[in-house]
Structures are given as C-alpha cells and as structure tokens.
Amino acid sequence: MKKHSGNIFIGIIYFLLYAPLLVMVFFSFNEAKSTSVFTGFSLKWYRELFASSTTMTALKNTLILAVLSSVIATVIGTAAAVYIYYLRKKWWKNTLDIVTNIPMMNPDIVTGVSLMLLFVFVGRLVGAANSLSFITLLIAHVTFNLPYVILNVLPKLNQTDSHLVEAAQDLGSTPTEAFFRVILPAIMPGVTSGLLMAFTLSLDDFVISYYTTGSSFQTLPLLIFSMTKKAVKPDMYALSTIIFVTVLVLLLAVNIGQIKAAEKNEKHK
Amino acid sequence: MKKRSLMQRLLGAPYILWAAIFIIVPLIIVVYYSFTDSAGNFTLDNIKGLAGYKDIFLISIEYSLIATVITLLISYPFAYIMSRKKESTQRIMMMLVMLPMWMNLLIRTYSWMNILEKNGIINNFLALIGVEPLKMIGTPGAVIFGMIYNYIPYMILPIYSVMAKIEPSLLEAAEDLGSNGFSKLRRIILPLSMPGVVSGFTMVFVPSVSTFYISQKLGGKIMLVGDAIEKQIQSLYNYNLGAALSLVLMVLILLSMALMKKFAGDSGDNILV
Amino acid sequence: MKKNIIELKNISVKFDDDVILDDLSLSIGDGEFVTFLGSSGCGKTTTLRIIAGFLEPDSGEVFFDSKNMSGVPPYKREVNTIFQRYALFPNYNVFENIAYGLRVRHVPEAEIKQKVSEMLTLVNLEGFEKRHISKLSGGQQQRVAIARALVLKPKVLLLDEPLAALDLKLRKDMQNELKNIQKALGITFVFVTHDQEEALSMSDTVVVMNEGKVQQIGSPIDIYNEPKNAFVADFIGESNILDGTMKADYRAYFSGREFKCLDAGFGVNEPVDIVVRPEDVDIVKKGEGMLDGIVTSVTFRGVHFEIIVDIGGFKWMIQTTDEHKPGEEVGLFIEPDAIHVMKKSKYSGKFGDYSSYSDELDTLNQLPEDEDDE
Numbered sequence: 005m006k007k008h009s010g011n012i013f014i015g016i017i018y019f020l021l022y023a024p025l026l027v028m029v030f031f032s033f034n035e036a037k038s039t040s041v042f043t044g045f046s047l048k049w050y051r052e053l054f055a056s057s058t059t060m061t062a063l064k065n066t067l068i069l070a071v072l073s074s075v076i077a078t079v080i081g082t083a084a085a086v087y088i089y090y091l092r093k094k095w096w097k098n099t100l101d102i103v104t105n106i107p108m109m110n111p112d113i114v115t116g117v118s119l120m121l122l123f124v125f126v127g128r129l130v131g132a133a134n135s136l137s138f139i140t141l142l143i144a145h146v147t148f149n150l151p152y153v154i155l156n157v158l159p160k161l162n163q164t165d166s167h168l169v170e171a172a173q174d175l176g177s178t179p180t181e182a183f184f185r186v187i188l189p190a191i192m193p194g195v196t197s198g199l200l201m202a203f204t205l206s207l208d209d210f211v212i213s214y215y216t217t218g219s220s221f222q223t224l225p226l227l228i229f230s231m232t233k234k235a236v237k238p239d240m241y242a243l244s245t246i247i248f249v250t251v252l253v254l255l256l257a258v259n260i261g262q263i264k265a266a267e268k269n270e271k272h273k
Numbered sequence: 274m275k276k277r278s279l280m281q282r283l284l285g286a287p288y289i290l291w292a293a294i295f296i297i298v299p300l301i302i303v304v305y306y307s308f309t310d311s312a313g314n315f316t317l318d319n320i321k322g323l324a325g326y327k328d329i330f331l332i333s334i335e336y337s338l339i340a341t342v343i344t345l346l347i348s349y350p351f352a353y354i355m356s357r358k359k360e361s362t363q364r365i366m367m368m369l370v371m372l373p374m375w376m377n378l379l380i381r382t383y384s385w386m387n388i389l390e391k392n393g394i395i396n397n398f399l400a401l402i403g404v405e406p407l408k409m410i411g412t413p414g415a416v417i418f419g420m421i422y423n424y425i426p427y428m429i430l431p432i433y434s435v436m437a438k439i440e441p442s443l444l445e446a447a448e449d450l451g452s453n454g455f456s457k458l459r460r461i462i463l464p465l466s467m468p469g470v471v472s473g474f475t476m477v478f479v480p481s482v483s484t485f486y487i488s489q490k491l492g493g494k495i496m497l498v499g500d501a502i503e504k505q506i507q508s509l510y511n512y513n514l515g516a517a518l519s520l521v522l523m524v525l526i527l528l529s530m531a532l533m534k535k536f537a538g539d540s541g542d543n544i545l546v
Numbered sequence: 547m548k549k550n551i552i553e554l555k556n557i558s559v560k561f562d563d564d565v566i567l568d569d570l571s572l573s574i575g576d577g578e579f580v581t582f583l584g585s586s587g588c589g590k591t592t593t594l595r596i597i598a599g600f601l602e603p604d605s606g607e608v609f610f611d612s613k614n615m616s617g618v619p620p621y622k623r624e625v626n627t628i629f630q631r632y633a634l635f636p637n638y639n640v641f642e643n644i645a646y647g648l649r650v651r652h653v654p655e656a657e658i659k660q661k662v663s664e665m666l667t668l669v670n671l672e673g674f675e676k677r678h679i680s681k682l683s684g685g686q687q688q689r690v691a692i693a694r695a696l697v698l699k700p701k702v703l704l705l706d707e708p709l710a711a712l713d714l715k716l717r718k719d720m721q722n723e724l725k726n727i728q729k730a731l732g733i734t735f736v737f738v739t740h741d742q743e744e745a746l747s748m749s750d751t752v753v754v755m756n757e758g759k760v761q762q763i764g765s766p767i768d769i770y771n772e773p774k775n776a777f778v779a780d781f782i783g784e785s786n787i788l789d790g791t792m793k794a795d796y797r798a799y800f801s802g803r804e805f806k807c808l809d810a811g812f813g814v815n816e817p818v819d820i821v822v823r824p825e826d827v828d829i830v831k832k833g834e835g836m837l838d839g840i841v842t843s844v845t846f847r848g849v850h851f852e853i854i855v856d857i858g859g860f861k862w863m864i865q866t867t868d869e870h871k872p873g874e875e876v877g878l879f880i881e882p883d884a885i886h887v888m889k890k891s892k893y894s895g896k897f898g899d900y901s902s903y904s905d906e907l908d909t910l911n912q913l914p915e916d917e918d919d920e
Contacts, residue, residue: 010350010354011354013350013351013354014351014354014355014366017347017351017425018369020422021369021370021373021422021425021426022373023388024381024384024385024387024388024422025373025376025381025384027384027387027388027394028380028384031387041397080287080288080291081288083284083285083287083288084284084285084287084288084289086284087281087282087284087285087288088285090281100289100292103292103296103297104292106296106300107296109475109479109526109527109530110479110523110526111479111480111482111483111499111522111523111526112480112483113483113484113485113499113502113503113519113522114303114483114519114522114523114526115299117303117502117506117515117516117519118299118300118302118303118519119295119299120506121299121302121303121306121512121516122295122298122299122302124512125302125305125306143295144295146291147291147295147296150288150291150292165631165633167629167630167631167633168633168635170598170600170620170627170629170633171627171629171633171634171635172635172646173600173619173620173621174598174620174621174625174626174627174695175621175626175646175647175650175694175695175698176621176647176650176651176698177621177646177650178619178621179280180280181650185635185646186635186637189635189636189637190635190636190637192637204375208375208377208378210377210378210379210486211485211486215506224377225377225379228377228379228380229379229486232379232383232490240380240383241380244376244377244380247375247376247377248372248376251372251375251376252372255368255371255372255375256368259364259365259368262364263361263364263365263368264361266359266360266361266363266364267361269360270359270360270361
C-alpha cells in the first residue's frame, strides 16, 4: 500500500513537471495560430521556423555566444583551478572561494544589473555611443560560467594522486611538461563537464543577457522574451519542441550507458 | 622553486584579474549608483525612496518563502522515494527530473500561462463541462505556483544526491539498534540529508525572490522586487533607484544565506576549501 | 674502498615548529642495498624526498657522486623513485608508463621498444604492454612502477615503502625479487620501511631512525646483535631491556645479581642498559638457573611458545619450543653471550618489561607511582 501511494505521488509530480512541455509539443503541431485551441495537425510552424531569418539569426548568435563563452571560461577556469589547487596560504584561498561563489549565489538579476552598470559607467567615462554590445554580453557570459568550470575541475584535481606530478618530474619532466602530459589528461573529465555545463548555462541564459546585450545582438532566449510580450505563435513551440527532443536525446545518450550498467549490476545481485 | 611560483601566478592571474574587474568592481558600482543621483552627486534619496518599496519586498519574500517551503515539502518525499528505488530506476528518474530544467524558463512559464489563463486550456476545458472560468492568472497563487513549478528540480536533485550517499549500513545499524521506519527517518536520514535541504532551499529561494518573468506572466498586476528593478532600469532609466533596489536584494539574500548556514550547522559547502 | 654515492651532511628540516630532521648526516655506498628503518614520523620518508629533490633541506647539503645537489630539481637528478602507491599515470597503458622517461628524453622509437621489452621481462610482465593501469593488481602495478624507474638506468633507486600495500605472501616474494634485481643490476637501492623484518632480510646496511635522528647504522646482523641503545633494541626484534650496572669489564649486575658477559670498555660501576633477547634465554628447573621466577602467561605462536616469567616484579619474555604452564616456578639460564650491554641514552627506562607490547597500553595502565624495572 505504501509503495503504491508513493508511486502515485511520484506520478503526479512528474505529470505536473511535464504538463506544459506536453502542451508545448502538442500545440507545436497545431493547425491554427492559437496556443490554446487545437484545430488540426500541421507541420507548418516547423517550416516557418526555418524560414524565419530572425529566428535563425538568433539561433546562430546563441550558439556562437555559447561556444565562445564556454571555451574562454574553460581555459581561464581550468588555469584558475590548477592555481587554486597549489595554493598554500589559507586566507587567500578562502578569499578566492568567496569571490568564486558570488556569481553562483547572486540572483541573475543582480549579476546582470551590476555588470550593466559597470558597462554603462565605463561607457560614460569613455564617451562611447553604445555601452552595450556583443562584447559586453560575451564578458557577462564568461563571468557567470567561470565558477561552474572551477567547480567541475577542482574536485578532479583534488582526486588525482598528489604523487603523479612528482613521479613525472622524477622521470625527467619539467613541471610544465608534467602538467600537460599527466595532470591535464587526468582532469579531462572535469574540464569537459565544466565546458558542457558552461555551454548549456550560456544557451539558456535570459536575465543576464537581457541586461548586458546591445540592441543589435539578439539571442534565442531574448527573442522568445520579446515574442512572449505579444501573443506567441506556435512556431516558438516548434522551436522549443526541437530543443526538447534534442536535449532528451542527448541526456539519453549520456545516461543510457550508465543505466544499462546499473541494470546489469542488479541482475548479478 | 622560484620559477615554479612565477608560473603558478601566471596560471591564476587571468582569473584573478577577471574576477576583480567583473565580479568585485560591478558590486562596488552598484553601491556607487545607489548612493548617487543621475548627476553623480552623493545622495541618500535613493535609500529613502526604498521605503516606498517596503511592501514589494515583503510580498516577494513572502511568496518565495511559501513557494520554497512547499517545494521542500514536495521534493523531500520525492527524493526519499527516489533514493530507495533500484539503481537503474533511480537513473531514469533523475534524467526525467533534469530534463525540464534544460527547457527554457520563459517557454515553460509561458506554457503554464496558456494553461491557466482566462481563455486558456483549463478554462476551455471547464467551459466544455459547463463550469465557470476560474481566475488563475494574476493571483498570488499563480505566481507561487510558477515559482514552485520552475524550481522543483533544483530542490529534488541536491536532496536526492545527499540521500543517495547515505550508506545502507548506517540504516541497518539503526534498525539493529531498535529504530523502526519513522524514528529512522527522524534520527538518521533527516539530519544527514540537511546539507542537501539547505542547498536546495537556497537554489529555490534565491531565484524565486528575484524573479520578474514569472510575476510578469503569471502575476498580472502583481509586482515583485524583480519587476520593480526591471521597471526602473529598462523603462524609467533610473539607474540609481534600480541599483539601490538591487543592493537591498543582494543584502537580503546574503543575510538569508548566512541565516541558513547557522541553522543547518556547518555543512560547509564551499567549493574550494 | 667503496665509493660513497650519496652523502648527507647536517641536514635539518622543520615544518612550522616541528623538527622533522635534526642535523642528520649519513653516507650511502655505491651498489649497496640500504634501508631507512623507523616508525611513522621518524623522518625516513623526508630523508628520501630530500635525496630525490622534492624537498630542499632548511640547512645542510646533499652530495651525489661528490656533486652538491642544492637547488637541483628532481628532473635533473640521476635518481628515480618508486612511490608508496606507485603513482602510475592513469592516462597511459603499461607500455607508455614505462616509456615515459624515455620519451621525455626523446629516445628513438625503436630503442624505446627494445628497452621497455627488456624491462617487462625483468619484472615478469611480458605481454602486458597494452594493459590499462586500472586493470592491474597491486603487485603488477608495483612491478610496472619498478620497470618505469629502472628503464632509465638510474644510479640510485629510491623506494618509499613500496611493499606496504601488498599482502604477506606477495610481499615476501617481492622482497626476494627486489633483492635479486638489485644484485643483478648493481644499482644502489635506498629502501624505506617501518617493517623491521623486511629491513633485516633485504639490506646490506640498515639505518635505524627515530625523531629525525640516526640511531644506528650497521649491517642487519650487527643491528640485531649489538643494538646501540634501548630504542634500537626495542624496535628490532623482541628484547628484555633491564637497568643494570657494569661492575667491571665482563661483569654485569642486573636483576639483583652479577652475570658474566662479553662486553667491556665501560667505566667501573657505570649505569647501563642490559639487553637479553627472548630466544637466548633457556627455561630450566627452579634453582638450576641464574634467576628464579613464576610463569604468568604462555602463548602459542606456532613457531615457538612465548612465555612471560615474572622475576621480582619484572616481566621477562622467553621464546622456547618447550611448553610450560602458568603458575609454574622456573629458573632462567642466561649465557654470557646472551647478554648485551649498551650505554645509557635518552631512551633508557622508556621501554619497560613485557606487561604489554605497545606504548599505548603502557600509558593506560600506568599507575601514579612509577613502575620500576629491576
């Protein structure tokens, strides 16, 4: 009895979680322009989606931004993580810890507004026409990505055998060589997961982008926002459905190996 | 030895510079704008002006607290049940919890708007069976619901991950010493899962209290702190008042996090140390 | 005259306020198997790391082949290290791990292949080239670590408690293998361990260390038979350590009577520490030996019986293959060459009788009034 009520509870929560997503998928195939009355099945919104240049540009922009900001953040962040790993002075390590935590703890709106004010302030100082542009947006994205990269790389560093670098040096490698030949490969999983995390955070960011982008550069979330100000056409749903399916496939691909392995373990028990 | 520390410093320098310029300085600038007027002169007018926003602050805190608590009440049993399932099921469940997180916040909230609005899906359905349309959009309930809906996974995941790490042998030891189901929960699982609860609480409360989109779409005329800041900055170009509001919001969040750390003892969730 | 390949002169190391190495000096001969022996915290690993170059001493000098090594980093020293947990590179397979040092030196590919092959044969791991590190057992990992270091033909090989993680039988096999490899290659081995049996069985020379200082250097037989102070006597093997006086040359006084012994050169009536090894004492009928006492406990250890005999309050340990019963009244027969006399040191009185084996239980049981050994 207890088991069933538990499962019913779980089912309800999952249903609530997925209700709007199902609505979204459902209505992406709607014949009519409405997002609440279903008239018939059609693929036209998908076609319109690909035809719309604003949408495609926004998509392209979003991807470029995500790739650039995640790569930059990963490079700076990995170097930072290595630096922090070798730090001895406790007070300095603690200070860096707090500073790194700030963008993660602050609500997006505070991060966005504070960065915007910085850009505006500098812009006024320099007498620039536009304080905000693609560059400011990129800077903002790198900034909120950095802590997550460090958060992914540092634990991997802590996990590596402290003697590995010594062993490499013992065998004749300079410290730099030892890092690239031995440490970097060992922390690669952390670097990769940091990169992925940064990439997805950037893809999905709305609030911070809202405050730090110039009027010329629009990302997908910003486009969606401006469209939701008026009535949303199902082409937005079509886009979201595509994203949904992509993410689902990605998550499956990543997890399926682990799920299968877990199932095998259970059989052997 | 000296060579090593130079190279080390080079590794850390980009990040330290970046953090100084783009994390620390902006915060200082927020403070600066809070205490100056549009001409750059020092003034306390912005701070005084905050008094008028007292109510907005209060309802923002109220709604997000309610939302967070309800989220906790839902997520805790969810996470617990999840952690008792067999491993392959757990992974599938976790994947399904994470999937909505990846969907755009705007779209998800907008979809709910479609479901809840005056001529939205629920009301259309009710009309079909002859029931009066319900007013859902524009009520505090809708806003709170929106917060809960958007941030549930952020509460489930940390609690679940802490619970999953509780060694079965601990629970067996408790049973061996005489604990049955409920006391086991209270004495062992609850205290051990606290770090996850604190983590989840933060991850739900912070975005909830500072949101503007959820209230914009689901709250109708209801205005939260996030809306107020947005209005000042994007519509009225009153950067100074906007900065002051942001400053208070930030301080508010810092205080609540410090409070929570005290409440939960030292779960010490620092990244670096 | 054997050349000294490594010389340490007045090495001192401090971490914060703790003295780790205290004015340590020693020499290591070329081609020797030398072991640093001591319990944790004695400084043996620190000394090894100083030789390897991972740590610079606060004061003192390290000479390698008569060259001063101050400031020379590890990658420029002709020593190689085997780490306690092997430190194999997880991103490389067996072949690449062993080849690492050769690749760093840009050795041509064909030569690498040949040298790695030789090494794999030496450590009995032929065919393991492509195996992944994570799929090796502890013993196999260790042999890869050894191959990785030896392929570079270092002048000195440093081994930091390499056998600590292996189980007993494997450890004994590895002890033999290491000894054979060392003999075959003629390389100087500097071995660190806390296991005295290991040290005694493998080494040409043993350096016993405690509290950052060298307590004694000598061959295993010398260290065992002629410990210099109470610490060494207690650390190596089992010892009955008693408080005594040298009445004159060859005459030692302890346990209330005089004994003939083989040691001389002490001052008249000089207070000394007396060491009698358990296996050197015979249990005889009461009255037929030098001392009389009562058996308080008998433990069967397989290879012999461990018998605790109470003589006037002091608990002696005897090892014998004859069984006795608790409560039995017996005599102890101690030959002159069973008695070893040592000068008093700071360790005198620290190692009591066999009421217990370890220090921990001693402090728990210690009564306010000081227990006295006879």
